[in-house]
Amino acid sequence: MTGEIVSIIIFLIGCYTIMVRRDIVHTSIGISLMTGGVILNFLTTPHEYMKAPIGVEGEISSAIADPLPQALMITDIIIGMATTAVALAIFIKLYRKYDTARWDHALKKHVEESD
Amino acid sequence: MKYILKHRRELLGILTVLMGMMCIWLILDKPSTVPPNDTVNYYLENAQKETGAINVVTAIYLNYRVFDTVFEALLLLVAVTAVLFIYPIKPAKKIEKKNQIVLEPLKDLLVFIIPFILIFGLALIINGDKTPGGGFQGGAILVVIFVSGYLIDETRKVDLNIFTLVEKFAFISLTVIITAFLGLNFVEISPEVKKIYLVVINAFIGIKVCAGLGIIFYRFSRVDKEEDDQ
Numbered sequence: 001m002t003g004e005i006v007s008i009i010i011f012l013i014g015c016y017t018i019m020v021r022r023d024i025v026h027t028s029i030g031i032s033l034m035t036g037g038v039i040l041n042f043l044t045t046p047h048e049y050m051k052a053p054i055g056v057e058g059e060i061s062s063a064i065a066d067p068l069p070q071a072l073m074i075t076d077i078i079i080g081m082a083t084t085a086v087a088l089a090i091f092i093k094l095y096r097k098y099d100t101a102r103w104d105h106a107l108k109k110h111v112e113e114s115d
Numbered sequence: 116m117k118y119i120l121k122h123r124r125e126l127l128g129i130l131t132v133l134m135g136m137m138c139i140w141l142i143l144d145k146p147s148t149v150p151p152n153d154t155v156n157y158y159l160e161n162a163q164k165e166t167g168a169i170n171v172v173t174a175i176y177l178n179y180r181v182f183d184t185v186f187e188a189l190l191l192l193v194a195v196t197a198v199l200f201i202y203p204i205k206p207a208k209k210i211e212k213k214n215q216i217v218l219e220p221l222k223d224l225l226v227f228i229i230p231f232i233l234i235f236g237l238a239l240i241i242n243g244d245k246t247p248g249g250g251f252q253g254g255a256i257l258v259v260i261f262v263s264g265y266l267i268d269e270t271r272k273v274d275l276n277i278f279t280l281v282e283k284f285a286f287i288s289l290t291v292i293i294t295a296f297l298g299l300n301f302v303e304i305s306p307e308v309k310k311i312y313l314v315v316i317n318a319f320i321g322i323k324v325c326a327g328l329g330i331i332f333y334r335f336s337r338v339d340k341e342e343d344d345q
Contacts, residue, residue, distance in 0.1 A: 001142070004142050005139055005142065008135055008138045008139060008142070009135060012131050012134060012135045012138075015131060015134075016127065016128065016131045019127045019131075020123070020124050020127055020128075052247065053158075053159060053170070053171035053172060054169055054170045054171065054245075054246070054247065055163075055169045055170075056159055056163075056171065057159075057160070057163045057164070062151070064159055066152070066155050067155070067158055067159070067162075067171040067172045067174075067175055068154065068155060068158065068175060070172045071172045071175040071176040071180060071183075072180075072183070074172075074176060074187075074249070074251050075176075075183055075184075075187045077251070078187050078190065078191055078251060078324075079187070079190060081194075081328075082190055082191055082193075082194030083194075085194055085198055085331045085335075086194050086197045086198060088335070089197065089198045089201045089202065089334075089335075090201065092201075092338060093201055
């Protein structure tokens with residue numbers, strides 16, 4: 001229960017960051033926060049305070065945490081890391097070219113240059 | 116319309132808070148018991164004797180859902196390729212001392228701590244099928260060695276071509292071993308071979324993640340200095 005509420009709060013902080021900020025770094029941080037919220041939600045949802053699924057042959061399965069979301073969240077962590085790395089690499093290139101960290105200013109400069 | 120644009124942040128904040136309250140209300144309303152799930156029961160009952168892994172999570176991501184793992188490793192390779200496409204590898208050279216990041220006492224601590232990080236990462240990788248660990252976690256911990264090495268002496272020259280070679284080799288070996296293992300009849304393989312398979316695959320995943328994250332870290336660490344050289 002606690003983990004779920006915390007995960008929702010983290011996810012919504014990420015949502016709010018993406019909606020309000022027009023800074024590229026802030027947007028990347030918001031996406032990372034949303035990924036963290038999703039991971040925390042999947043890991044805590046039905047099985048807080050349950051036994052870890054290690055060496056559990058022959059035990060009652062209702063007392064053991066679900067191993068499937070845990071295995072899938074490893075994938076999610078790597079994907080979040082990879083997207084953040086690529087986004088930051090593109091950001092540095094964009095910053096060198098347009099000398100601004102904001103989406104709207106960079107777009108405006110791009111339109112001015114292309115005219 | 117003007118009012119909405121002017122108070123955009125406040126209105127979006129109110130919307131977010133309302134969304135959060137609704138989600139929390141839905142959570143409080145949901146039943147506390149989880150209905151029995153056939154997939155999970157199957158995994159919990161049969162994973163240990165079918166795959167030889169004591170940790171059921173390892174059994175899932177290296178046996179039942181091994182394609183997830185292969186394509187996840189491919190995704191990391193694609194991300195590294197994208198970073199290297201944007202910032203191509205420059206020939207390795209020694210850069211002269213500039214700004215020192217770490218204070219002197221902290222350097223001694225880092226030198227002292229590196230062997231322990233190495234042992235911790237290797238233990239996580241080798242015991243991936245018995246404990247809560249595995250290739251991804253162990254590889255991510257092993258990268259800390261490279262980061263500490265950079266903090267101790269940032270002028271040391273690093274050849275990133277070796278890193279890319281290691282990563283490619285690890286990914287190809289990973290694919291070949293998994294394909295060969297899936298091609299054989301899954302049930303007839305002896306438990307000892309299955310355990311060796313788990314350790315070997317975890318080791319290759321660890322090497323791959325370590326090399327990939329190392330490339331990303333070193334590439335980002337040199338971007339600033341190369342700009343100064345130009």
